[in-house]
Amino acid sequence: MAYGHASSDIGQGASDGRDPIVDQIIRSGHQRQLTFRAQFAITWLILIVGIVYLLAGGRRGLDGDFIVEWFPFILGGAATTVAISGIAIVGAVVLAIFGAMGRLSVNPWINGTASLYVSLVRGTPLLVQIFFAYYALAEVGLVLPGIVAGTAALAFNYGAYMTEVFRAGIQAVPRGQREAARALGMRERVVFWRIVIPQAFRIVTPAIGNEFIAMLKDSSLVFVIGVGELLWRAQAAGRPNVRIFEALLVAALVYWILTIIFTLFQERLERRMARADR
């Protein structure tokens, strides 16, 4: 009976195969993680409140009424910002695929054209390109609405940077993939579009996410040609009311939140893709 009791005791301890100390270690690990997170959040809170207070509160205080009144108007610009960035990133991806094909081409004319595109765009400021698309093209007879010129300039600019990303992505697809496709008798075009590009796309998806998040903020530059996006609306609301601080604060906050949302979205996408792979 005594033996039976003892062995059932041990049996319970060993039935899930672990020592009590293991539970303790795991619990203390969780505890430390929770403490860290709480302190981390408090740090952010203190810093943000402190910065806002130092910049505005010390002088004259924030105009809460202005913020409440104009917040919906400024926030409305976020839709334009996301739309411009979304369309421009799609355009940039298309340009980048063809740019990368060009940069990898053995045809010197095609390769030369693609390389010049990348070099020109990377060698000039985005702001100059936006002005160029809006004012300079208008002078030679191509009059584009601001939103079209701005979106096109962003697509053109990011397309050049992403050409290099796609080129690396295409080169990262193992050579054996192309060989297997060719060995099956596929034409080069089929090999490229059906076998190489889908795999290159998966490789560069995180990079596309990063570029999109950068573009969300760079799209603010198109306010200079009068496109009614987030920054333009903040300016429009802040200037006549002499509440530029509040207006920019709202705009900055909205950019920040957009960035956080898309970063979370991107992290989830990446995790899902990592799970789907090997």
Added chain:
Amino acid sequence: MPSLGEPVLNARGIEKYFGYNHVVRGLDLELRRHETVMLVGRSGSGKSTFLRCLNFLEEPTAGVVRIADIEVEADPLHDRSRRHQEHIRQLRMRVGMVFQDFNLFPHMTVLQNCIEAPIRVKGKSRAEAVEIAERYLNKVHLMDKRDEHPARLSGGQKQRAAIARALSMEPEVLMFDEPTSALDPELIGEVLKVMEDLAHEGATMIVVTHEMHFAREAADRVIFIDEGTLVEEGPPEQLLNSPQDPRTQRFLRRFLDSGASGAD
């Protein structure tokens, strides 16, 4: 095993240089329908390169390859016309290739891997391609994995899927480039079993392999290649049991010594 038929593959005077390195030195090969030929030799002897020259994954420096009704000559300077490129493609449609590291398309399911080329290259309807692919997936015992992505398969399953993909093009000749070299030892058997079945059912095959036991079981002819040249060839019993050339003897002795699958 069906008796051998007419010649389906004929390679003559194949040479391959990598830079100044003379890897394949004038190899000839004639393969008859239903025949299974195994190429053996040390690593770096040029047997894999020779195999890759046969479907022009490597451009031979010299020589000519005929498979079924398509004949293509080497074009070492790469100034082949578009029509010549098309000939290579036509030739490749008649040879299936199985690689050492599988090279399955990771973004497609097993079934999609098997129907992609029949649809895009041979212009088959989807339904027809699926029917053919399923027939071969059954043959390699992978029907239950048809909707899985390659990442979810074991090495042996991957290689069997790659064999089904090659078979789904219904090629005249199947080529295997060290199909078990990348596999864990316990997974080699299932792949060799599938290949052995294919050989006994009368497939026309060229296999580059280090599996001597398998060569003995499934080959009609074994060719020993050393330093890019054909040293000796013959039926497996003859070449593996009583090799004539000292180089063949030395190669086989090393295999037996190292305890590799040379001995019965």
